[in-house]
Amino acid sequence: KTSGVAVVLATSVLFIVGPTIASYIPRCMAGTLLLHVGIDLFLEGVYDTYGKFERLEYAGTWLITIVMTLYGMNAAMIAGGISAVSTYAVQTIAYLHPIRGQMTAVTLRSSRRDRNRLANVILDDPDIGRTRILVIQLQGHMFFGNMAQLNESISNILDGKDKDKGHIQPWIVIMDFSLVLGIDSSAAQAIIKLNKMMRKKFDVQLCIFVTGSSDGFPCDYSLSEELINVMGDVELSKHGGNAAGDFANEETALLARKIIDGAYTGSQVCQTLDLALVISEDALISKKNPSLLEDELDIIQEEALPENMEQFAGMRYLRNMCPQEVKESDLEALCSRFQKQVYQKGDILWMQASDSDCAKLVIMGTLLATLDNEAGTSETVPAGRMVGELGLVSGTPRMSSLKCISNEAIVLHLRKEDFDELVLSNPSAARVMDLICINYLASRVQHVSNRIFETRCLPI
Numbered sequence: 001k002t003s004g005v006a007v008v009l010a011t012s013v014l015f016i017v018g019p020t021i022a023s024y025i026p027r028c029m030a031g032t033l034l035l036h037v038g039i040d041l042f043l044e045g046v047y048d049t050y051g052k053f054e055r056l057e058y059a060g061t062w063l064i065t066i067v068m069t070l071y072g073m074n075a076a077m078i079a080g081g082i083s084a085v086s087t088y089a090v091q092t093i094a095y096l097h098p099i100r101g102q103m104t105a106v107t108l109r110s111s112r113r114d115r116n117r118l119a120n121v122i123l124d125d126p127d128i129g130r131t132r133i134l135v136i137q138l139q140g141h142m143f144f145g146n147m148a149q150l151n152e153s154i155s156n157i158l159d160g161k162d163k164d165k166g167h168i169q170p171w172i173v174i175m176d177f178s179l180v181l182g183i184d185s186s187a188a189q190a191i192i193k194l195n196k197m198m199r200k201k202f203d204v205q206l207c208i209f210v211t212g213s214s215d216g217f218p219c220d221y222s223l224s225e226e227l228i229n230v231m232g233d234v235e236l237s238k239h240g241g242n243a244a245g246d247f248a249n250e251e252t253a254l255l256a257r258k259i260i261d262g263a264y265t266g267s268q269v270c271q272t273l274d275l276a277l278v279i280s281e282d283a284l285i286s287k288k289n290p291s292l293l294e295d296e297l298d299i300i301q302e303e304a305l306p307e308n309m310e311q312f313a314g315m316r317y318l319r320n321m322c323p324q325e326v327k328e329s330d331l332e333a334l335c336s337r338f339q340k341q342v343y344q345k346g347d348i349l350w351m352q353a354s355d356s357d358c359a360k361l362v363i364m365g366t367l368l369a370t371l372d373n374e375a376g377t378s379e380t381v382p383a384g385r386m387v388g389e390l391g392l393v394s395g396t397p398r399m400s401s402l403k404c405i406s407n408e409a410i411v412l413h414l415r416k417e418d419f420d421e422l423v424l425s426n427p428s429a430a431r432v433m434d435l436i437c438i439n440y441l442a443s444r445v446q447h448v449s450n451r452i453f454e455t456r457c458l459p460i
Contacts, residue, residue, distance in 0.1 A: 356391025
């Protein structure tokens with residue numbers, strides 16, 4: 001405060017006595033100062049902006065510079081106004097529509113493919129399931145000139161004007177900014193207003209904004225913080241983080257399994273579309289039956305698993321992996337062939353290209369699957385996932401190397417000899433492994449990263 005008051009007083013004194021003091025300053029000093037200011041402004045406006053602006057905008061900068069040099073400041077101001085209006089008109093016509101596409105999440109699947117059967121029933125329900133999730137993918141540059149078009153288009157989408165009579169009002173809207181190249185400050189503020197408008201006017205309960213990058217939104221404005229501050233009752237910190245940089249890749253979204261207390265309302269910012277879909281699915285399940293999320297958490301947290309209850313947890317995991325109803329006796333017969341194994345951090349379970357002599361069901365801890373001779377391609381294998389089942393069924397060599405990255409990992413181990421004997425003695429129980437493989441491959445094909453507006457890969 002003291003420094004601020006001192007600056008105000010000094011400025012006031014100089015405003016009064018400044019002209020008198022300036023008369024005693026040699027003109028060469030004033031000329032030198034103006035020369036340096038002119039050079040700095042030229043470098044900032046012409047040199048530093050080269051390659052950062054579009055050609056039309058950069059040409060306008062040169063137009064103003066040339067007109068100011070030849071005809072003076074007044075003419076340059078007129079030229080600047082004409083250049084700004086012309087640039088705006090051309091950009092409005094030439095820019096792509098800010099919305100690349102929009103669709104419901106009916107055919108989209110997240111990485112959470114191990115949900116229990118009742119939770120999947122809710123997500124597949126045509127009235128309260130994934131039909132209530134709307135995904136909007138944006139593209140290009142977001143600037144003040146196309147925000148009115150964006151607002152109108154989203155209003156029409158949410159109002160059902162662009163749909164048939166069977167339009168279902170979405171409860172959750174996911175806005176994907178992965179293909180957005182830039183957002184100016186006016187557009188960022190308009191996005192904040194758009195978020196409030198969707199919730200207030202169209203009763204959207206949860207808005208999720210996907211940055212598509214660990215660096216956040218492509219703008220200087222603190223858009224992530226502003227959107228996170230527009231909260232309802234949701235507690236994002238219990239989801240493992242609320243900022244775009246908290247999740248380094250889609251694999252970490254598999255670990256975002258913290259249950260959220262209270263209602264899923266307000267707005268959130270995520271780094272990946274996969275994580276946004278995970279949160280959206282959790283919101284739908286919580287809206288209908290929150291206890292289902294608590295039931296999932298019971299066998300995920302290490303402290304919730306009683307000692308010597310690995311077979312019990314294995315049964316629950318196997319049941320969640322099956323895409324359709326299977327007999328309890330078949331699950332029990334299959335689970336009885338699994339044997340407990342314990343690994344420590346750094347242990348190698350198998351190497352790529354080795355023989356597929358077993359499958360493993362992770363009960364506790366985390367494994368890491370990596371591809372050799374590639375640039376760090378890897379995927380985490382959390383509790384509740386099975387690895388090696390495709391090689392066990394088809395006999396193909398290992399497609400990746402597998403090691404333990406948690407302090408300790410407890411797995412259930414199914415040897416190929418035991419599986420082959422089960423095929424002969426109890427084909428119905430052995431077929432459960434086939435169903436698990438089919439479900440896994442289907443989830444890979446229908447994963448949101450393969451389906452959302454990018455490829456011609458149709459759901460199977």
